[in-house]
Every structure is written in C-alpha cells, then in structure tokens.
Amino acid sequence: MASDKSENCPAWAAKDESGVLSPYKFKRRDVGKDDISIKITHCGICYADVLLTRNKFGKSLYPLVPGHEIVGTVQEVGSDVQRYKIGDHVGVGTFINSCRDCEYCNDGLEVHCANGIITTINSVDVDGTITKGGYCHRIPDGYPLALAAPLLCAGITVHTPMIRHKMNHPGKSLGVVGLGGLGHMAVKFGKAFGMNVTVFSTSISKKEEALNLLGADNFVVSSDTEQMEALDKSLDFIIDTASGEHPFDPYITTLKTAGVLVLVGAPSEMKLTPVKLLRGMISISGSASGGTKHTQEMLDFCAERHRFFDRHCQSNTFQQLLQFSVYNKMLSHAAESEHILCVVRNISY
Amino acid sequence: MASDKSENCPAWAAKDESGVLSPYKFKRRDVGKDDISIKITHCGICYADVLLTRNKFGKSLYPLVPGHEIVGTVQEVGSDVQRYKIGDHVGVGTFINSCRDCEYCNDGLEVHCANGIITTINSVDVDGTITKGGYCHRIPDGYPLALAAPLLCAGITVHTPMIRHKMNHPGKSLGVVGLGGLGHMAVKFGKAFGMNVTVFSTSISKKEEALNLLGADNFVVSSDTEQMEALDKSLDFIIDTASGEHPFDPYITTLKTAGVLVLVGAPSEMKLTPVKLLRGMISISGSASGGTKHTQEMLDFCAERHRFFDRHCQSNTFQQLLQFSVYNKMLSHAAESEHILCVVRNISY
Numbered sequence: 001m002a003s004d005k006s007e008n009c010p011a012w013a014a015k016d017e018s019g020v021l022s023p024y025k026f027k028r029r030d031v032g033k034d035d036i037s038i039k040i041t042h043c044g045i046c047y048a049d050v051l052l053t054r055n056k057f058g059k060s061l062y063p064l065v066p067g068h069e070i071v072g073t074v075q076e077v078g079s080d081v082q083r084y085k086i087g088d089h090v091g092v093g094t095f096i097n098s099c100r101d102c103e104y105c106n107d108g109l110e111v112h113c114a115n116g117i118i119t120t121i122n123s124v125d126v127d128g129t130i131t132k133g134g135y136c137h138r139i140p141d142g143y144p145l146a147l148a149a150p151l152l153c154a155g156i157t158v159h160t161p162m163i164r165h166k167m168n169h170p171g172k173s174l175g176v177v178g179l180g181g182l183g184h185m186a187v188k189f190g191k192a193f194g195m196n197v198t199v200f201s202t203s204i205s206k207k208e209e210a211l212n213l214l215g216a217d218n219f220v221v222s223s224d225t226e227q228m229e230a231l232d233k234s235l236d237f238i239i240d241t242a243s244g245e246h247p248f249d250p251y252i253t254t255l256k257t258a259g260v261l262v263l264v265g266a267p268s269e270m271k272l273t274p275v276k277l278l279r280g281m282i283s284i285s286g287s288a289s290g291g292t293k294h295t296q297e298m299l300d301f302c303a304e305r306h307r308f309f310d311r312h313c314q315s316n317t318f319q320q321l322l323q324f325s326v327y328n329k330m331l332s333h334a335a336e337s338e339h340i341l342c343v344v345r346n347i348s349y
Numbered sequence: 350m351a352s353d354k355s356e357n358c359p360a361w362a363a364k365d366e367s368g369v370l371s372p373y374k375f376k377r378r379d380v381g382k383d384d385i386s387i388k389i390t391h392c393g394i395c396y397a398d399v400l401l402t403r404n405k406f407g408k409s410l411y412p413l414v415p416g417h418e419i420v421g422t423v424q425e426v427g428s429d430v431q432r433y434k435i436g437d438h439v440g441v442g443t444f445i446n447s448c449r450d451c452e453y454c455n456d457g458l459e460v461h462c463a464n465g466i467i468t469t470i471n472s473v474d475v476d477g478t479i480t481k482g483g484y485c486h487r488i489p490d491g492y493p494l495a496l497a498a499p500l501l502c503a504g505i506t507v508h509t510p511m512i513r514h515k516m517n518h519p520g521k522s523l524g525v526v527g528l529g530g531l532g533h534m535a536v537k538f539g540k541a542f543g544m545n546v547t548v549f550s551t552s553i554s555k556k557e558e559a560l561n562l563l564g565a566d567n568f569v570v571s572s573d574t575e576q577m578e579a580l581d582k583s584l585d586f587i588i589d590t591a592s593g594e595h596p597f598d599p600y601i602t603t604l605k606t607a608g609v610l611v612l613v614g615a616p617s618e619m620k621l622t623p624v625k626l627l628r629g630m631i632s633i634s635g636s637a638s639g640g641t642k643h644t645q646e647m648l649d650f651c652a653e654r655h656r657f658f659d660r661h662c663q664s665n666t667f668q669q670l671l672q673f674s675v676y677n678k679m680l681s682h683a684a685e686s687e688h689i690l691c692v693v694r695n696i697s698y
Binding site for chain 2: 104112114161164233257258263264265266267268269270271272273274275276277278279280281282283284285286287288
C-alpha cells in the first residue's frame, strides 16, 4: 500500500447488521498540528466490535470498521506535538475526544465526561466525518506491542475498577466470573498484584486455561452448588465479566464482610436478594473502560511487570485473542490498514 | 413496682405469631461484676420489633418482649465496672454480645462478628436464658434521653453507612427513599451534615413532614416520571430505606457519576439494569446497624449538635415515633419495665 495519506486506506468493514466484514476503502485527513499518524502493527478485537458491527446497540453507523485496541509506531508528527517523535511506540484505545473542561476530563477520567465524549469507532468526529483514530498513549520501550494492544480496552476495563476499589493488594482474594476477553485480563492483573485468584466459569473446559495458562489459584464451576458453598464468605473481591444472564446471589455469598463485586459485563438484568448485601456490608459497583491518565499508568505498570507477564500470561497476544470463538472470523481495520491518525491534544497525564 | 431485682419484672410480650402484646412477667439475674442495671426512661420502637413479634423472620422465641432502643439512668453498678456510675445516662441498642476476638470486634464493628453475635432481643444469652439487656453506651449529659432512644437502632442504621461512604460533607446532595423510622433519621443526619436533601416517597402525604418538620430541601413523588427525570444525574448519594418492593433503576438514574446508593431497607428482591451501573461507575452498598465504637461517636455527635437537632428536627421523641401507623398499638418491655441489665465488657471505644 502506498504511504501517501491522501490515498484511500484499505480496511474491512461491516456494511449492514449482518456484521459480515468485507473490504472497504476510506480516506484519512492529513496530519494536523495536534495529530500524529501511526503505522499499525497489531490490534486486539473486543466483543464490543462484534456488537457494534451487528448493531446490537441500535446506533451503528455503516460502513463500520471495527477495532479499538490499536498499537503501532509513530510515522508522522504534527507541528504542535511535543510528546512523541517518529518511531515511538504508541497505542489508541476506546475514545477520541471529550469536552476537556469538566471535573472528569480535568481528572483524567474523560470516559465519564458528560459532554462530548466521542468513541474511537462508530462516532461522528468534530469535522462531521466518522472517527478514524483516537487519543494516543505511549507504549514504553521494550514492552512488546502485541502484548499492549488488548490492554487498551479489555485491560483498562478491568484494571480501572481494580485500582479504584483497592483490589491491588498482595494476599487479598479475587474471584473472576467468566473467562473471556475481560476475565483473562482480570486473572492476569490479580496475579500481577499478588492476589489469590479464583476463576468462576459455567464450563469445566476453561479449567486448564485458568489454572495452567493464566496462573489462577482456584477454578470453580459456578453451577456446582457444593463448590460454591465451600467458598462462603471467603473472597475480598469479585470481578464479574459475564455478559450472559446469570444469578448474582451465589457470588455475593462468597464475599467476606465489606466485600465488593465489580460488574464490568452487561447482562440485560441483575436480580439479587437485598438482605445479602445488608448483612455483610456488600457493595456492587459498575465500571466501564477508563481514562487517559489511568490508561497510561496501566501501560507503564504492565511494561514494568513485563517479565512477570511474559512468564505467567502467554495468552494476551493478538493471535491468541483471536482464538476466542466469537472473534475468529473478524479482522479489524487496524490490522489491515497501514496507518492511523492519533490525536494528542491536551491530555492531563 | 418494687426495686428489688430478685422480683419479677413486668413487661408486654407477644405470645405467638399474632404479634399481639399482653402483660408478662420475667426475672432478671442479679447485677454481675461487668453489669450495670438501668432505670428505663424511654424506648423507641422499630419495625424489626413488629417483624419479630409476628415471626416474620421465622425464628422468633416466644414469649417475645420487643424493644431495642432503650435509654435510662444507671441504677446499680457491678464491681468491675469503671466507666459508669449511678445516675449516668446510658442507652442500649441492638446487640448484647459478640466474640470480642475477631477483626470486626477488635475494630468496634461487633455487629459484623461472624462468631457469637447475640442480639438484644430474641436471642439466647450465654447463660441459656433469653437475652434481657445489651451493650451499654453513654448518653452525654444535657442530651435529652427521649431524643437519644431512636438513635440506638434507626439512627445508627443510617448513620453508619453515611460515615462509611463519606456522605457527611456539606454541599453534597443526598436522596432519601422512604420516610419511615429510618428515612426520617437519614434526613436529619443529612441536614446536620450540611447536605442538600431530597426525599422520595410514594405518597404526597409525606411532603409536609419532609419539608417543614424535618427540613428536607426537596420532595419528589417517586411515581411522577417527570419529577424523577428532572433529577437525572443530580445526586451524590441515595439512602434507600424502603422495605416494600420498588424499582431501583429510576433512583440509579438520579445519581451522578461515581454515585452511591446505600440500601438499608430489605425488600425481598432487587432488580436493576446493569448497564446503568457501568456507565456511571455507580455503586450499590448494603448496610445493617453499626458497631459499639460508631454508636458512641454518633451519640456524641448528636449531643454536640443538639441545638441544631432541637431546632430543626422535632419528631424523634418516643411519643412522636409512635405516630407512625405501624407502631401505634405497640408498647415495649422497656417502656413498661423499671430496670434493665446492661453489659459493659471490653468494648473498644
């Protein structure tokens, strides 16, 4: 593909609600004074890509090019950009813009900006075109880009509430419900933080992956009442990553007094017995994605812990993520395109 | 009634699940070395008394003498008791014993002790008899006993989560769902902390009480969709005191990003839409009663704020609590008995 940015970019896009991807070409704008362009090396694919290409939220803009866990090297730098130079390793996650003037934007929590948050995919940018880029984060030197990509959505989605709820203390116990794109990240972070990690899954088929590939300490089939009851009041925290319908009371029962269940999956309904929350001062807290400041801190943490991650957690490369069944027929625009524009702007970190 | 403690004590007890109270006599033990006896002056009556006399939890021990918001003056002091002298004002709340050797007991959170917590009413004491007393707290001099009584259950039940979740900051906004025994306390504490308080009720009939008697800033009929939508993302906190079945999504929608809904009422089921928690990092947290250390801190706070309470909140005397319809045919053992034994033990505050 030619490197001239005025030419059309090749990508794969869904054209309608079938979600079927087919070749597609689009044009990127020239690099502006606050922009950089990057040469993409890897991109993770998230379940949100699947949902968006199939219009499951009802607001998809077609043609829709999925992909929002993008990493690569800086190829061109705008005149006002001080933070990056050509050749730097960078990543782009879930959003491209926010108001940059509210309490959340000022605190690096742009994802909670109530005015003007624009997501990386499936949004209309300030120039009226479909978004084709996002806020840019530095991938520290020496940290393999293939490992960094899925951190930019799946990683930050579980890392943010883990830090917010102080789930990063060695010796504490963490339950992880579901072992998909989010769940496997939660296991990895839990182990990196020195926690004792129990994986809950509906399927015994995940046991090998949980214990031997990801390094979890314990594996429980959630439909096994005896195993569940044996965990009564034993866990400090739970991260529930399951988006399918499932009961909540059995998990709440496994939490210690003052335990916290963080919900990052999105089933359509949550039903539970209130007295179970009352008796143990149990909290349930939702969380979605994370801000720019926090994303950079996570990337820096992961890079520092790279040796640990590399030894214990071999599954978070793009290729291995593709092994998840729902992902295996998808390709992202990022993986097929040669470059992407990234916005640097006044991010607070 | 004779003051000799070896004689039988008169009280009112439920004899069966009808919950109907009738005269009853029982015997208290002599004052032990860690005991004090008190002459009861007032007692609040709580909805839990109603539930227990009617065996709604399925474990009631009959004859059952209700009442666990007891205040009075010290009448006799055991040989090892250093903290109290005859004539002191004291109060007894919801529990009488705990293991005193776990992380919760050591931190003044005895109510969460997993081993040996014994409630003031409807429990078997260590001597095998039905409990007839409880842990003792000091009512500061000058604070009217009539005001202190309902703090010992209703008060501490809402005060504990308000402190735990930092709901005591002036200028923050608090929603209170339901205006019964718990709800009116939450309004009072909210105003005492300098918060902007909105009362949600199913009944417009509570408006006068909420705004003019309790000093709330705003009153909303929860079934009025327009009023509810006008509060979209406007509240920092909600305390939900309603024990009847009710929807939760409409309240969650009124919370700001990172808002907290504390549940102290106990409907039989809670149903909500998870994505509403995710998008705003919303937390839902249960809470039940509070520990000895916290109870004393609350009593001290209320005594200090007595002038404020006295001016703004005229409804928390025993007589006025009796005006709540569910209470108006009940009398407590405390209000009819002349004395009660209180346990001092090694409480940590």
